[in-house]
Amino acid sequence: MTQNAASSATGTPVDTLVNQVMDHIRQRIANRSLVAGARIPSIRQSAETMGVSKSTVVDAYDRLVAEGTLVSRRGSGFFVAGQTSPLSIAQLAPKLDRAIDPFWVSRQSLNSDDTVLKPGCGWLPPDWMPNDAIRRALRHVARGPDAALTDYAAPLGSLPLRDHLARRMAEHGITPALDQIMLTESGTQAIDLLCRLLIEPGDTVFVDDPCYFNFHALFHAHRAHIVAIPFLADGPDMDAFEDAAEQHRPRLYVTNSGLHNPTGASLSPVKAHRVLKACEKHKIRIIEDDIFADFETSPAPRLAAFDGLDTVVHIGSFSKTLSASIRCGYIATRPDWIDKLLDLKIATSFGGGNLSSALVLSVLRDGSYRKHMEHVRQRLARTMTDCASKLAELGITPVTPPGAGMFLWARLPHNIDAANLAHAALKQNIILAPGNVFSLTKSAGSLMRFNVTQSLHPRILAFLNHEIT
Amino acid sequence: MTQNAASSATGTPVDTLVNQVMDHIRQRIANRSLVAGARIPSIRQSAETMGVSKSTVVDAYDRLVAEGTLVSRRGSGFFVAGQTSPLSIAQLAPKLDRAIDPFWVSRQSLNSDDTVLKPGCGWLPPDWMPNDAIRRALRHVARGPDAALTDYAAPLGSLPLRDHLARRMAEHGITPALDQIMLTESGTQAIDLLCRLLIEPGDTVFVDDPCYFNFHALFHAHRAHIVAIPFLADGPDMDAFEDAAEQHRPRLYVTNSGLHNPTGASLSPVKAHRVLKACEKHKIRIIEDDIFADFETSPAPRLAAFDGLDTVVHIGSFSKTLSASIRCGYIATRPDWIDKLLDLKIATSFGGGNLSSALVLSVLRDGSYRKHMEHVRQRLARTMTDCASKLAELGITPVTPPGAGMFLWARLPHNIDAANLAHAALKQNIILAPGNVFSLTKSAGSLMRFNVTQSLHPRILAFLNHEIT
Structure with missing residues (x-):
C-alpha cells in the first residue's frame, strides 16, 4: 500500500511539467537550435515562454545538469554542455567464440x-528470490538511523549482524566469539582475503575435482599451484588426498562441506574426521565455504565445528539465498588471523558500509527469511x-x-x-x-x-x- | 509523508502484540522456566493462554526462530535453541598502545x-552527507524492478550508471567509451584490481611524499617496492621524479590530480605535461585517483584527459561525497585492460550487485546531488x-x-x-x-x-x- 501511494506521488502533474521542460530543452539541442556551449534561456524567460512556474524550470534545469546535458556556471546561468559525450549506449556483445575456461x-x-x-x-532465478522482503527492508532502512546510509562501517562490520551470524553458526556447532567474525563484501572476497593471508605465490593449494570453477580462477590470480583431489559421493578421496599431501605439501584446502558445488554431495562424518586428521598431520589450513548451508534439508557435519576454528576457516554469504545484489559475506576464524585480515581488508577495500548489513539483518530478523x-x-x-x-x-x-x-x-x-x-x-x-x-x-x-x-x-x-x- | 505513514504502520497494535508474545517467551527462557532444548507451548496453546490470535503467535515464533532464540523442527513444533550462543555483545576495545603505522x-x-x-x-561527518536524498533513493529503488534487488550485475556493472559517469568525466575532458568503464565496490578496490593487473611482487611503484596513507598499505599488500617522490604545491618535484625513475625503473605511479590528499594541492598544467612526458619516457603507468573531484572549485587538469586513457587509468568513487556505506567505485581505462580487469574482478569478487549502482544513480539523477x-x-x-x-x-x-x-x-x-x-x-x-x-x-x-x-x-x-x- 505504501508502495502504491508513493508511486502515484511521483506521477503528480508537477513532475510531468518538469519532464516537459526537460524534453523541450533536449529537443532544441537535438535539432541544433541550441548548440554546445550556448547559453540557454534564463529561468524567468523559460517560465514565461512555457507557461510554468519558475520552480518547475529550476527543477528541470537541475536535472538536466545532473544528467550532463547542461552545465551551470555560478552567477552566469546555464549552458549546453560544452563537450558533449561522444558515446551511445551499447550492450556488450556476447563473446561467442571464447574458449571454455574458468571465466x-x-x-x-x-x-x-x-x-x-x-x-x-x-544461482536462483529472480522470481525465486525474496523480492518483497527486500523491498520491505529498503523501506525499513530508509526510516532508520543515518549511520547505515552514509558512514563507513566499523572494521569488523555491523555488530548486530555479527551477533546474528554467531547464533546461526551455533546451530551447526560453530561457536565463534563476536570478534572472531569479520564481514566482507562477498564470499569470494572472503576467500580472496584469506589467500592474501595464508598463501604465497607458488604455494600449493588443494581443490576438489570437480569444484566451483571460480576457485581455479581465484587461486590462479594468487599464482598458486593448484592440485585437484577427486571428490566422491561423501567427500574427497582420502587415499588420493594423503598421497598428494605427501607429494605436494599444500598450504591450503578449500571445499564445501554441506551441498558441494557442483556435485550436490555432502561430507560424511567419517570423511570429515579423516580430512581433519590429514590436514592436522600435514599442516594444511582449510577454508570451508558454506554459502549453500541454508539449502540443506539434512545437515552435514561442519569441519569448523570439529576443529573449533583453529585451522579451519568458515566463510559464507547470502548471495545464493537472499540477494546477490546486496553484497555481504563473512569470515569466522581465529582472533590472531582476524587481526591480520582486518589490516588486509582496510588496505585493499578500506571500510565496508553498513547499508548491506542493515538490509540483510532486516530480512533475517523479521522472520521472512x-x-x-x-x-x-x-x-x-x-x-x-x-x-x-x-x-x-x-x-x-x-x-x-x-x-x-x-x-x-x-x-x-x-x-x-x-x-x-x-x-x-x-x-x-x-x-x-x-x-x-x-x-x-x-x-x-x-x-x-x-x-x-x-x-x-x-x-x-x-x-x-x-x-x- | 510516505515516511511518516510507513512509520506509523509498523506501530500498529498487531506489531505490539507480537512483541509481547516474543518478550514472554524470552522471559521464560531467561528465568529458566524454559530450558535449552525444551519444547515450547503449541501455537494454539499460546494463543489461548495469552489471549491473542494464532497468527500473532505464528509471527512471534517465526521472529524468535529468525533471531536464533527458538528452532523449528518440521512436524514437531518449536524448541528453545539447543545450543545457545555462548556470546555476549561486546564492543571492540580501542587499541590505545598500537604504534603509528599506515593502519x-x-x-x-x-x-x-x-x-x-x-x-x-x-571523510565528512554524517550530518554533512545527503541523508534525505539517500532515503528517497532507497524508497525509489524499493518501488523499482527486481533486478536491482537480488540479481548479480553484468560484469562491467550498471549500464545507466556507466553512461552517467562517462558524461561526468567528459566535463573534465576524459572521454571513455561505455565499455571502457568498469564499476567496482570502491575506489580502493579499483586500485587493488589495477595492482593485480599492472604490477608484480618486487616491482617499484611511485607514490607522492606525502600521500594518502592507505596507498602504502595497499602497495605493501602487493609486495611492491615503494618509492616516494616529494610533492610540492603544484605537483611532484619533477627533478626528483626523473632521477628516481632513472634509478628505480618504476612500473606505476599513483596520485591525485585535483585536490591532493593530504596536502589539498592541485596539479598545475605545466606539471601535468611534465609528469606525462616523464612517464611516457620511462614507461610508467599512472593511476589517477579522482575521488575528491566534486569538492573542486576551480578544476585542475586531469592526466587522463591529456593522455586519452592510454597509460593513465582514471578511477573514482562516491564514498567522500555521497555515501561511504553505498559501496560504488569505478575504473576508466583502455579496452584491452578492461578485458583483463573483468577476469580479475570475477575471480576475486565475482559479480557485483546493481543495488549500490541503482541508489547512486537515483541520487545523481534527481538533481539532489x-x-x-x-x-x-x-x-x-x-x-x-x-x-x-x-x-x-x-x-x-x-x-x-x-x-x-x-x-x-x-x-x-x-x-x-x-x-x-x-x-x-x-x-x-x-x-x-x-x-x-x-x-x-x-x-x-x-x-x-x-x-x-x-x-x-x-x-x-x-x-x-x-x-x-
Missing part, C-alpha cells in the same frame, strides 16, 4: 539478458525430482543421487562431449555448464552441471532432445 | 563511537577559513594555502612532534592524523592533516591550546 560460464551467466536461458548458472527458505527448499525438492525425471528421459543420468540444493551433476549419454554441447547451446542462447569447467584435470568431459531451477524451459529440453537423442 | 588512523577512525572526535579522519555538492562546497569554504584562522591563533600554519576540499595540511609550532601529539590526543578520545602517517620518508614529523569539518570542536581546540601554547 567462460561466469561471464556468460553474468551478462544478463532475458532472452538467454541459463541452465548452467549458479526463514519462511522464504522453507518455501525454497520445498520448491527445490519438487523441481529437482521433476528435472531429474525429465533428464532421465533423455538418457542424462545423475552422478550424485539428486538431493537438496539447486545442482544436479549428471552424465550425458553416448559419451557426448559436454563442451561441444555447450558451444552448440550458446548459438541458441542457452548457457550450459560443461563438466570440465569444474575439473582441473579435465576428467569430466561428458558430465554437466544442471541448475534445476533454470533447466525445465521447453526450449532447453527441446534442444537437449534434438542434440542427444 | 593506525584507518582503524581508529573506522571504529565509530560518538564520544570520539576525529579531526584526523578522511548537484545541490548537495554546491552546498557542501560553500560550507567547506567557510569552514576552511574558520579553521585556518583558529589554528593560526595556536601558531599552526598552513603548508599548502587553504583551498577547496576538507584537508588543511599544516605545520605545528616549536617543532612539536605530531606523532607524540596524536598519542596524547588519543588519551582524550581525539584522533589526529600526524604527518608521518602520510610520509614514507618520515619527513613530515611536525606536520599534521586537519579535516576542517571535524576540527572545530571546542574540546579539540582546548586540547591543542593546552598542548601547544
Whole structure:
C-alpha cells in the first residue's frame, strides 16, 4: 500500500511539467537550435515562454545538469554542455567464440539478458528470490538511523549482524566469539582475503575435482599451484588426498562441506574426521565455504565445528539465498588471523558500509527469511525430482543421487562431449555448464552441471532432445 | 509523508502484540522456566493462554526462530535453541598502545563511537552527507524492478550508471567509451584490481611524499617496492621524479590530480605535461585517483584527459561525497585492460550487485546531488577559513594555502612532534592524523592533516591550546 501511494506521488502533474521542460530543452539541442556551449534561456524567460512556474524550470534545469546535458556556471546561468559525450549506449556483445575456461560460464551467466536461458548458472532465478522482503527492508532502512546510509562501517562490520551470524553458526556447532567474525563484501572476497593471508605465490593449494570453477580462477590470480583431489559421493578421496599431501605439501584446502558445488554431495562424518586428521598431520589450513548451508534439508557435519576454528576457516554469504545484489559475506576464524585480515581488508577495500548489513539483518530478523527458505527448499525438492525425471528421459543420468540444493551433476549419454554441447547451446542462447569447467584435470568431459531451477524451459529440453537423442 | 505513514504502520497494535508474545517467551527462557532444548507451548496453546490470535503467535515464533532464540523442527513444533550462543555483545576495545603505522588512523577512525572526535579522519561527518536524498533513493529503488534487488550485475556493472559517469568525466575532458568503464565496490578496490593487473611482487611503484596513507598499505599488500617522490604545491618535484625513475625503473605511479590528499594541492598544467612526458619516457603507468573531484572549485587538469586513457587509468568513487556505506567505485581505462580487469574482478569478487549502482544513480539523477555538492562546497569554504584562522591563533600554519576540499595540511609550532601529539590526543578520545602517517620518508614529523569539518570542536581546540601554547 505504501508502495502504491508513493508511486502515484511521483506521477503528480508537477513532475510531468518538469519532464516537459526537460524534453523541450533536449529537443532544441537535438535539432541544433541550441548548440554546445550556448547559453540557454534564463529561468524567468523559460517560465514565461512555457507557461510554468519558475520552480518547475529550476527543477528541470537541475536535472538536466545532473544528467550532463547542461552545465551551470555560478552567477552566469546555464549552458549546453560544452563537450558533449561522444558515446551511445551499447550492450556488450556476447563473446561467442571464447574458449571454455574458468571465466567462460561466469561471464556468460553474468551478462544478463532475458532472452538467454541459463541452465548452467549458479544461482536462483529472480522470481525465486525474496523480492518483497527486500523491498520491505529498503523501506525499513530508509526510516532508520543515518549511520547505515552514509558512514563507513566499523572494521569488523555491523555488530548486530555479527551477533546474528554467531547464533546461526551455533546451530551447526560453530561457536565463534563476536570478534572472531569479520564481514566482507562477498564470499569470494572472503576467500580472496584469506589467500592474501595464508598463501604465497607458488604455494600449493588443494581443490576438489570437480569444484566451483571460480576457485581455479581465484587461486590462479594468487599464482598458486593448484592440485585437484577427486571428490566422491561423501567427500574427497582420502587415499588420493594423503598421497598428494605427501607429494605436494599444500598450504591450503578449500571445499564445501554441506551441498558441494557442483556435485550436490555432502561430507560424511567419517570423511570429515579423516580430512581433519590429514590436514592436522600435514599442516594444511582449510577454508570451508558454506554459502549453500541454508539449502540443506539434512545437515552435514561442519569441519569448523570439529576443529573449533583453529585451522579451519568458515566463510559464507547470502548471495545464493537472499540477494546477490546486496553484497555481504563473512569470515569466522581465529582472533590472531582476524587481526591480520582486518589490516588486509582496510588496505585493499578500506571500510565496508553498513547499508548491506542493515538490509540483510532486516530480512533475517523479521522472520521472512526463514519462511522464504522453507518455501525454497520445498520448491527445490519438487523441481529437482521433476528435472531429474525429465533428464532421465533423455538418457542424462545423475552422478550424485539428486538431493537438496539447486545442482544436479549428471552424465550425458553416448559419451557426448559436454563442451561441444555447450558451444552448440550458446548459438541458441542457452548457457550450459560443461563438466570440465569444474575439473582441473579435465576428467569430466561428458558430465554437466544442471541448475534445476533454470533447466525445465521447453526450449532447453527441446534442444537437449534434438542434440542427444 | 510516505515516511511518516510507513512509520506509523509498523506501530500498529498487531506489531505490539507480537512483541509481547516474543518478550514472554524470552522471559521464560531467561528465568529458566524454559530450558535449552525444551519444547515450547503449541501455537494454539499460546494463543489461548495469552489471549491473542494464532497468527500473532505464528509471527512471534517465526521472529524468535529468525533471531536464533527458538528452532523449528518440521512436524514437531518449536524448541528453545539447543545450543545457545555462548556470546555476549561486546564492543571492540580501542587499541590505545598500537604504534603509528599506515593502519593506525584507518582503524581508529573506522571504529565509530560518538564520544570520539576525529579531526584526523578522511571523510565528512554524517550530518554533512545527503541523508534525505539517500532515503528517497532507497524508497525509489524499493518501488523499482527486481533486478536491482537480488540479481548479480553484468560484469562491467550498471549500464545507466556507466553512461552517467562517462558524461561526468567528459566535463573534465576524459572521454571513455561505455565499455571502457568498469564499476567496482570502491575506489580502493579499483586500485587493488589495477595492482593485480599492472604490477608484480618486487616491482617499484611511485607514490607522492606525502600521500594518502592507505596507498602504502595497499602497495605493501602487493609486495611492491615503494618509492616516494616529494610533492610540492603544484605537483611532484619533477627533478626528483626523473632521477628516481632513472634509478628505480618504476612500473606505476599513483596520485591525485585535483585536490591532493593530504596536502589539498592541485596539479598545475605545466606539471601535468611534465609528469606525462616523464612517464611516457620511462614507461610508467599512472593511476589517477579522482575521488575528491566534486569538492573542486576551480578544476585542475586531469592526466587522463591529456593522455586519452592510454597509460593513465582514471578511477573514482562516491564514498567522500555521497555515501561511504553505498559501496560504488569505478575504473576508466583502455579496452584491452578492461578485458583483463573483468577476469580479475570475477575471480576475486565475482559479480557485483546493481543495488549500490541503482541508489547512486537515483541520487545523481534527481538533481539532489548537484545541490548537495554546491552546498557542501560553500560550507567547506567557510569552514576552511574558520579553521585556518583558529589554528593560526595556536601558531599552526598552513603548508599548502587553504583551498577547496576538507584537508588543511599544516605545520605545528616549536617543532612539536605530531606523532607524540596524536598519542596524547588519543588519551582524550581525539584522533589526529600526524604527518608521518602520510610520509614514507618520515619527513613530515611536525606536520599534521586537519579535516576542517571535524576540527572545530571546542574540546579539540582546548586540547591543542593546552598542548601547544
